[in-house]
Amino acid sequence: MNSAAKPGTAARSARRPASQADVAALAGVSSQTVSRVANDRPNVEPETRERVLSAMRMLGYQRNSAARALTLGRFHALGVVTFDVTAQGNARTLAAISRAAQAAGYSVHVVCIEDETEEAVQRAVRLLTDQAVDGLAVIEAQILDRPGFDITSGVPVVVADGDPDRRYTSVDTDQAAGVTAAVQHLLGLGHRTVRHIGGPQNSYAARRRAAAWHGALKAAGAPVPPIDFGDWTAASGYAI
Structure with a gap:
């Protein structure tokens, strides 16, 4: 047996997991102090905190996450x-x-x-x-x-x-601003108009993009061609 271990530590480990009381006894502090360290509370002296953490490591102490969650909300x-x-x-x-x-x-x-x-x-x-x-x-x-x-x-x-x-x-990303910038860029390169392959019509993002595309073409006085709707898949985009 390790002479540094406190009496009963090995027997306790064999029977059940370490508790806050076990950590408190080994570190020479109160259970409340162990709780404050376990819950990362600030009001613990650095030396005391390290002593408690060392005791936790020695005993293999695991925090009760469920209990901690209920305590902290x-x-x-x-x-x-x-x-x-x-x-x-x-x-x-x-x-x-x-x-x-x-x-x-x-x-x-x-x-x-x-x-x-x-x-x-x-x-x-x-x-x-x-x-x-x-x-x-x-x-x-x-x-x-x-x-x-x-x-x-x-x-x-x-x-x-x-x-x-x-x-x-x-x-969300700014769907309207992104599409408007893309349309303006393509028109600025000298294209007569810009076609749009849209996403599904029940998609909020797709509707925003289609509306922005239409608005940008109208604002530039460019022809507005019919819109084609896909379903977000590469296959539908390729087919269109």
Whole structure:
């Protein structure tokens, strides 16, 4: 037996995981001090904090994440509802959310909905909130175009690409400005007009882009050709 180990440590380790009381006893502090260190509270002397952390490492102490979440009112988890992870834009948005969440110490729970109905969306939201998330992100939420439909979650909701009525916090690129700049650039190169291959007509982003394309051509006095609609796939764009 390691002579540095305190009596009963080996027996305790064999029986059960280390508790805050075990850490407090080894570090010579109170359980409240161990709790403050475990929860990253600032009001602990550096020497005392290091002694507690050292005791945690020696005993293999693991924080009770569930208890900590209930104490702090935060679960460090985010829920994401998306409707098509095969679409490049949605996949890249989901990847960006995951990277940012991990960098901030959050986990991400994802539900992908194939059938975009109000009932399916609410089931997905309930599933995620039942898993105790701090907030929800909804990607490409065309369903929010439907009059009277709201996401009932009980936690903050952020929408990426959707919600034309701005009922929720929204994160998106400036679709109109991007398309206008592209049209003006092409006209400036001497082209008589610019054709547009649009996304699905039920897409908020696609509608914004089509409207901006039309407006930019009209403002420049250029002919406005018929618009062709695709479905975000390379195959549909190639066919058009």
